[in-house]
Amino acid sequence: MAIICSFIWRKYLYNPNFAQHKLLAAVQTLKQLVSGELKGIVSLKISENLEIFPVEIFELADTLELLDLSSNRLVKLPADFGRLRNLKIFFCSDNLFKVLPEVLADCPFLDIVGFKSNMIEFIPSKALNINLRWLILTNNKLLKLPAEIGSCVKMQKLMLAGNRLRDLPKELQLCEHLSLLRISANELQYLPEWLLTMNRLAWLAFSGNDFNRNPIIKNIPVINLDELQFSDKLGEGASGIIYKASRIVDQVNVAVKIFKGDVTSDGYPEDEMNAYIQAGGHFGLVNLLGQIDAPEQGKRGLVMALIPSSFYNLGRPPSLASCTRDVFGDDILLSSKLLYKIALTIASVAEQLRSRGIIHGDLYAHNILIDNEGNTLFGDFGAASLYDLEDDAQTLQLEKIEVRAYGFLLDDLLSICQDSEDLLFRKEIMKLRDNCLSLDFSDRPSFNEIVMQLSHITLFPNINS
Ligand SMILES: Nc1ncnc2c1ncn2[C@@H]1O[C@H](COP(=O)(O)OP(=O)(O)OP(=O)(O)O)[C@@H](O)[C@H]1O
Numbered sequence: 001m002a003i004i005c006s007f008i009w010r011k012y013l014y015n016p017n018f019a020q021h022k023l024l025a026a027v028q029t030l031k032q033l034v035s036g037e038l039k040g041i042v043s044l045k046i047s048e049n050l051e052i053f054p055v056e057i058f059e060l061a062d063t064l065e066l067l068d069l070s071s072n073r074l075v076k077l078p079a080d081f082g083r084l085r086n087l088k089i090f091f092c093s094d095n096l097f098k099v100l101p102e103v104l105a106d107c108p109f110l111d112i113v114g115f116k117s118n119m120i121e122f123i124p125s126k127a128l129n130i131n132l133r134w135l136i137l138t139n140n141k142l143l144k145l146p147a148e149i150g151s152c153v154k155m156q157k158l159m160l161a162g163n164r165l166r167d168l169p170k171e172l173q174l175c176e177h178l179s180l181l182r183i184s185a186n187e188l189q190y191l192p193e194w195l196l197t198m199n200r201l202a203w204l205a206f207s208g209n210d211f212n213r214n215p216i217i218k219n220i221p222v223i224n225l226d227e228l229q230f231s232d233k234l235g236e237g238a239s240g241i242i243y244k245a246s247r248i249v250d251q252v253n254v255a256v257k258i259f260k261g262d263v264t265s266d267g268y269p270e271d272e273m274n275a276y277i278q279a280g281g282h283f284g285l286v287n288l289l290g291q292i293d294a295p296e297q298g299k300r301g302l303v304m305a306l307i308p309s310s311f312y313n314l315g316r317p318p319s320l321a322s323c324t325r326d327v328f329g330d331d332i333l334l335s336s337k338l339l340y341k342i343a344l345t346i347a348s349v350a351e352q353l354r355s356r357g358i359i360h361g362d363l364y365a366h367n368i369l370i371d372n373e374g375n376t377l378f379g380d381f382g383a384a385s386l387y388d389l390e391d392d393a394q395t396l397q398l399e400k401i402e403v404r405a406y407g408f409l410l411d412d413l414l415s416i417c418q419d420s421e422d423l424l425f426r427k428e429i430m431k432l433r434d435n436c437l438s439l440d441f442s443d444r445p446s447f448n449e450i451v452m453q454l455s456h457i458t459l460f461p462n463i464n465s
Helices: 003-015 030-035 056-058 102-106 147-151 171-174 269-279 337-356 393-416 423-437 447-456
Strands: 043-045 065-066 089-091 110-114 134-136 157-159 180-182 202-206 228-236 240-247 255-260 288-294 297-305 368-370 374-378
Touching: 030 056, 030 240, 147 171, 202 393, 228 255, 255 269, 255 288, 269 288, 269 297, 337 374, 337 393, 337 423, 337 447, 393 423, 393 447, 423 447
Parallel strands: 043 065, 065 089, 089 110, 110 134, 134 157, 157 180, 180 202
Antiparallel strands: 228 240, 240 255, 255 297, 288 297, 368 374
């Protein structure tokens, strides 16, 4: 059993084609742990309302690399936690911690730590393991981020949405590999200028702070719940549940997203609604038909066109190994023509968002749906933030940050496009990718320039055919 688990875990950790949720699906029991039957295991997940850290876990120290103690009632870790010397990943979400444990720094290989939805008010500077590359502290009560965050120079992904931060320490700039930052749903007074000059940042969410709290935008039709006939559940995201429904007046089938109301790892649902409404119509966006505003029933939502079943996700969310980069199954292969259509559509949507003062914040292949013709829909406004277009300097920097995310998308598209024809086209796209990813902001084109450059590529005969 232990050998099988060990094999499965390694397969998931090191094969970027496997998303993390598959890895985390296996749950073991305290009984199994205490009986010794888990000896040699690499990954352990126990969720049984534990109030005390089970000391038997130390017997797994020779092999244990992933420990998930989420959804328990823990308030502290043992002082000798560092005995888990092979631990790389520790999840402890939905517990009762008030302080981020200092002992996290004692595990020499620990680089992914998640304490989502605890009650953490304080991070002792010693708790920040300098190896961290992915830290999740979403939905806590943090008032302050210690200056020592700057020692975490390997940090790539920092999730701080849903706290009470009023400012950010300027030492965060020292985390020069920071690529993805979530600071939505806090109490920030302003967006620091230095943050927007961090040249590896590509995915940034900052909606719902004191400096940019926005009421719900109401310039689309309000549709009452009794105007719709609900049928199947179509899916569920972090922020809401999507149902299929039929408009009673004309029997047109639509999709309705009913928001759950809680803060997500990307921010508040109302900011997602606002960004989607503000985005307006575009052939690369799912058409928004109206909003549900039924506070007396505790329901807020959006009514959208129903996405045809011929569409599928272009990519899958990052794995534990890939951290900030999407992963792709072996089943997805693009022709140059499809690559071109996707790249142009997304650049065109991103340009429209920019012109309306929106940074999407999550420009990823896993948020893009395509069909076999290359028709492309860009979705998920969960991490989107609105900004003030009158602030020219900020507008420019925010666009350049999103352009870097677009550069990674081009890189992904190239990796799944093995067309050996159209080498000239491929070279052009590679050049565009490199400019979008440049660490020198001034090399990065604007989305408008990207659209123009791509439009010129249509001169190549094979692409237009
Ligand atoms: N307009 C639509 N038509 C048909 N199905 C939809 C529509 N919108 C969403 N869905 C379905 O609902 C699922 C959840 O969508 P949603 O946009 O809430 O979340 P997500 O972007 O997939 O996830 P998350 O927000 O957690 O990143 C989708 O994966 C899709 O299957």
